[in-house]
Amino acid sequence: xxxxxxxxxxxxxxxxxxxxxxxxxxxxxxxxxxxxxxxxxxxxxxxxxxxxxxxxxxxxxxxxxxxxxxxxxxxxxxxxxxxxxxxxxxxxxxxxxxxxxxxxxxxxxxxxxxxxxxxxxxxxxxxxxxxxxxxxxxxxxxxxxxxxxxxxxxxxxxxxxxxxxxxxxxxxxxxxxxxxxxxxxxxxxxxxxxxxxxxxxxxxxxxxxxxxxxxxxxxxxxxxxxxxxxxxxxxxxxxxxxxxxxxxxxxxxxxxxxxxxxxxxxxxxxxxxxxxxxxxxxxxxxxxxxxxxxxxxxxxxxxxxxxx
Amino acid sequence: xxxxxxxxxxxxxxxxxxxxxxxxxxxxxxxxxxxxxxxxxxxxxxxxxxxxxxxxxxxxxxxxxxxxxxxxxxxxxxxxxxxxxxxxxxxxxxxxxxxxxxxxxxxxxxxxxxxxxxxxxxxxxxxxxxxxxxxxxxxxxxxxxxxxxxxxxxxxxxxxxxxxxxxxxxxxxxxxxxxxxxxxxxxxxxxxxxxxxxxxxxxxxxxxxxxxxxxxxxxxxxxxxxxxxxxxxxxxxxxxxxxxxxxxxxxxxxxxxxxxxxxxxxxxxxxxxxxxxxxxxxxxxxxxxxxxxxxxxxxxxxxxxxxxxxxxxxxxxxxxxxxxxxxxxxx
Numbered sequence: 248x249x250x251x252x253x254x255x256x257x258x259x260x261x262x263x264x265x266x267x268x269x270x271x272x273x274x275x276x277x278x279x280x281x282x283x284x285x286x287x288x289x290x291x292x293x294x295x296x297x298x299x300x301x302x303x304x305x306x307x308x309x310x311x312x313x314x315x316x317x318x319x320x321x322x323x324x325x326x327x328x329x330x331x332x333x334x335x336x337x338x339x340x341x342x343x344x345x346x347x348x349x350x351x352x353x354x355x356x357x358x359x360x361x362x363x364x365x366x367x368x369x370x371x372x373x374x375x376x377x378x379x380x381x382x383x384x385x386x387x388x389x390x391x392x393x394x395x396x397x398x399x400x401x402x403x404x405x406x407x408x409x410x411x412x413x414x415x416x417x418x419x420x421x422x423x424x425x426x427x428x429x430x431x432x433x434x435x436x437x438x439x440x441x442x443x444x445x446x447x448x449x450x451x452x453x454x455x456x457x458x459x460x461x462x463x464x465x466x467x468x469x470x471x472x473x474x475x476x477x478x479x480x481x482x483x484x485x486x487x488x489x490x491x492x493x494x495x496x497x498x499x500x501x502x503x504x505x506x507x508x509x510x511x512x513x514x515x516x517x518x519x520x521x522x523x524x525x526x527x528x529x530x531x532x533x534x535x536x537x538x539x540x541x542x543x544x545x546x547x548x549x550x551x552x553x554x555x
Numbered sequence: 556x557x558x559x560x561x562x563x564x565x566x567x568x569x570x571x572x573x574x575x576x577x578x579x580x581x582x583x584x585x586x587x588x589x590x591x592x593x594x595x596x597x598x599x600x601x602x603x604x605x606x607x608x609x610x611x612x613x614x615x616x617x618x619x620x621x622x623x624x625x626x627x628x629x630x631x632x633x634x635x636x637x638x639x640x641x642x643x644x645x646x647x648x649x650x651x652x653x654x655x656x657x658x659x660x661x662x663x664x665x666x667x668x669x670x671x672x673x674x675x676x677x678x679x680x681x682x683x684x685x686x687x688x689x690x691x692x693x694x695x696x697x698x699x700x701x702x703x704x705x706x707x708x709x710x711x712x713x714x715x716x717x718x719x720x721x722x723x724x725x726x727x728x729x730x731x732x733x734x735x736x737x738x739x740x741x742x743x744x745x746x747x748x749x750x751x752x753x754x755x756x757x758x759x760x761x762x763x764x765x766x767x768x769x770x771x772x773x774x775x776x777x778x779x780x781x782x783x784x785x786x787x788x789x790x791x792x793x794x795x796x797x798x799x800x801x802x803x804x805x806x807x808x809x810x811x812x813x814x815x816x817x818x819x820x821x822x823x824x825x826x827x828x829x830x831x832x833x834x835x836x837x838x839x840x841x842x843x844x845x846x847x848x849x850x851x852x853x854x855x856x857x858x859x860x861x862x863x864x865x866x867x868x869x870x871x872x873x874x875x876x877x878x879x880x881x882x883x884x885x886x
Contacts, residue, residue, distance in 0.1 A: 263758060270760045271675055277667030278676065281689050281734070284727055288699060291706040351602030359596055360603075368603060370872065375610050377781075377868055379788025381835045382617070382857050385842050389850055390616050416609050423606075447585075449592030470694060477696025479791035480835075484842050504698050504791070511705070511795045529702045533695070540694040544687070 292533055295526035302520050310527065316490040316501075318521050319513075325524060327531055329490040333500030337411045337482055338475035340496055344415025345471055349422025350464065356423065357430045358452050369424075376420035384484030387413035392485065405487025405499040414481050418471045425470065429463020430456060462550035466543040473539035477532060479504035503532045617861070621854025629855055633803045634837060638848035641841075643856050648805035649718070649831035650787060656722030656827065657729065657786050658779075664726070665733030665782075666775060672734070673741040674763050693731035700728040701795030709796050716797055718806050719827040724792050729782040736778020740771040773878040777871045784867040788860065790835035802832040834860045 252264040259267065300307055305325050313326025352372070356365055392409040396402045433456050441451040457464070487499030488509050501509070510525045632642025668689075676682040704724030714720040744767050752762040807826025809815055815822060832840075834856060841853035 259758065267758055267760050271671075274667045274671035274675055277664045278671035278685055280664060280668065281685060281692055281731065284703070284730070285688055285692060287707055288695070288703050291703060295706065348602045348605055351599045352606060355596075355599035355603045359599060368607070371607055371610060374865070374868065375606055377784060377788070377864055378613070379790065379835055379860065379864070381788070381790045381838050381842070382613075382861065385838065385850075385853055385857060386613050386616065388842060389620070389854075390612070416606070419606055423603075447588050447592050449595050450588060453595070473694060474696075477698065479696070479698045480839065483791075484839065504696065507698055507702070508791065508794055511701070517710075526702065526706075529699060533699050536694065536696055536699075537691065540691050544690065 288533065292526055292530040295523060296530045299520070299523035299527040302523070305520070314492050316506075318510075318524050323520070325527075327503075327528065329492040330501060330503045330506055330528065331531070332492055332494065333407065333486070333490065334476055334502040334504070336494065336496060336500060337407050337414060337486055337502055338472060340408060340411025341414035341418060341475040341478075342468070342472055344412055345418045345422050345475075346468055348415070349419045349467075349471070350426050352419070352423040353426035353430055353464075354452060354457070357427050358448070358456065372420040372423060375416070376424075378417075380417060380478060380480040381484070383413050383417050384481045387481055387485035399497065402497050403487075403499050405485060405489070406497050407486055407500045408496040410482050410484075410486035411496065413485065414475055414478055417478070417481065418474050421474060422467050422471045425467030426460070426464045429460040429467065432463075433459045462546055465550075466547045469539050469543035469546065473536045473543070476539070477504065477536045479508060483508045503528050507532075614861075617854050617857050620851060621856070621858045624851050624855035625858050629859075634832075634840070638841075638846060638852050641849070641852050643834065643837055643859065645802040645805055646832050646834045646837035646856070647859070648810075649802070650833040652718045652806045652826065652831060653721045653725060653793070653833055654783060654787060656719060657725040658783065660722055660726035661730050661733055661782075662779060665730050665779075666737050668730075668734045669737035669741055669775075670763055670768075673738050674759065674767065689731050689734055693735060697728055697789055698791040698795065700724055701792030703727065704792055704796040715828065716830055717828045718831045720796050721793050721831060721833075722827075724796055725786045725789065728789065728792060729786050732782040732785065733779055736782065737771070737775045740774025740778060741767060743774055744770045773874055777874045777878065780867055780871040780874070784864050784871075787867070788835055788864060790833075790839055793833055793836055794839070797831060797833070797836065802830060804829075806831050834863075 251258040251260055253259075299305060300310070304323060310325055310327055312328070313324050314328050315324035315326050316329045317324045352368075356368060360368065387409045388404075391413055392402070392404060392406065395406075395409055399408075402408070437455055437459060438451055441455040442448075446454070482502040483505040486502060486505060488501050488505055489499040490501040490506065491498070493500060506528055507525055510521060515521045628640075629642045630647065631644055632640055633644050634646070635641040672682065672685065676685075701724065704720060704727075708714045708720040708723045709716060712720075714723070748766050748770065749762055752766045753759070757765070806829040807821045809818075809821060809826055838853050838856045838860065841849040841856065844850075
């Protein structure tokens with residue numbers, strides 16, 4: 248009789264027992280890896296930004312309140328405000344495009360479209376989602392901006408408007424597919440009940456279906472905002488690298504992500520103040536997107552309508 | 556009911572000059588809401604078609620700009636200061652190298668994590684934290700992964716700006732996507748399969764290896780291909796860790812099969828630690844230049860990149876289609 252050992256309530260031969268334990272350990276290792284990834288991201292950002300804030304001309308308060316961002320000039324200012332405003336403005340324009348179009352597309356796909364139209368449109372939206380952002384950047388700079396320049400005289404080659412609009416197209420598939428998922432789980436009985444009370448399809452859609460799926464839709468919107476804030480290549484190509492504090496979408500701006508790209512493209516030596524500023528901006532970006540992601544997660548968790 | 560169905564125009568004819576009231580008002584409300592309904596429907600149709608229209612314009616534009624530039628020399632030439640002679644050789648080879656290593660790194664880890672979470676993980680606090688964490692990682696901006704790769708792989712592990720550092724960064728970037736897609740596929744395997752296997756005395760691992768994994772495999776493959784197509788197009792993290800300045804060589808100087816045969820060791824000892832560039836970075840480089848001729852080269856490189864991505868997507872859709880046809884219980 249070979250020795251046996253208990254594993255999850257079963258007696259197994261020793262060899263099998265060892266195999267089970269090793270495999271389980273390996274799989275657990277890959278499962279837990281994601282936590283290590285998160286921890287290393289946070290540790291790196293905190294460590295490296297603390298070096299940044301350790302410089303004598305830099306302080307957290309100045310970082311948050313100064314209205315100038317001139318790290319590559321002789322007269323250095325490190326106020327994240329221009330980058331933040333640039334980021335939020337481009338993201339806002341993107342959301343102006345993506346939210347209505349995405350929501351309406353989702354409603355059309357789930358409530359109105361015939362089966363064959365749907366099976367044709369969905370893959371097309373997936374293609375739109377699969378296009379690399381550098382291609383969208385090219386599209387913004389080479390196609391959209393010249394077109395906008397015809398409509399708006401005096402519009403610069405690099406501007407927030409063009410980048411934002413194209414970014415809106417980029418996040419549209421995400422908005423529509425997440426919203427559609429939310430709309431789809433609204434049970435048919437709610438639609439039937441509404442129709443039976445004499446509501447038209449329009450009334451059923453806008454007054455019953457959309458409100459019932461609102462938590463999912465809102466969460467999709469927030470995730471889209473987070474994606475827009477973190478998007479890099481479109482803004483690096485089409486929005487310019489001009490960190491001035493402006494609220495006009497016709498101006499060239501610089502976003503946080505574009506600044507990070509700018510620094511890593513240049514020959515900034517490791518360990519200098521400019522180099523460390525990259526991590527501080529990255530930290531601000533990470534904190535912002537994490538905040539949005541958590542809110543989106545909470546919205547779904549807190550307000551999800553549970554249907555039987 | 557039939558009296559309610561008098562439209563307001565009929566009402567007007569019956570009582571000329573009289574404003575429509577009570578019943579009539581009711582009618583016009585219904586009519587108005589039907590009119591709104593129709594308008595709304597067409598607005599929704601319009602919104603959905605804008606996406607399609609933009610896609611069409613984008614593809615048309617890029618193909619008219621760049622397709623003529625795609626020829627054999629374009630694949631054979633290194634990038635150059637002269638836009639006419641510039642090619643994508645180093646970028647194409649670099650992309651292939653990075654993707655191959657990304658697969659090697661992320662696939663076992665991603666599938667392993669998915670199996671752990673679906674089949675082995677106890678329902679406790681730690682598992683829940685891992686779950687939330689993976690969802691969050693999937694939504695972390697890709698450039699943050701670039702920062703991670705720069706600090707961790709390029710500097711801490713001193714891999715330098717190498718293929719391997721790029722592949723590790725990309726591997727971590729697509730790990731959450733692979734995990735989420737694989738879990739989806741594993742969940743699709745009916746529990747009766749597991750119960751039958753366990754009932755016959757198989758251990759958990761035997762059940763997973765011989766029954767769950769083969770059945771979930773097509774779904775895992777589909778998800779992985781989609782995740783990889785994301786990695787192929789991803790630019791920002793590699794800009795952070797890779798060198799963008801022009802790269803006039805291919806990793807390990809391995810250009811053909813004969814190079815591999817004459818020095819097979821270079822495949823693992825030299826090439827992974829070599830500098831590199833990838834297609835999206837080459838595109839970014841060309842787009843950022845003011846000369847229009849470089850924009851044409853960029854469009855041509857985009858044509859190549861999109862061709863690669865669309866064929867990967869087509870493969871994934873084809874696999875999903877075959878998978879769905881196999882059995883309804885697998886959904």
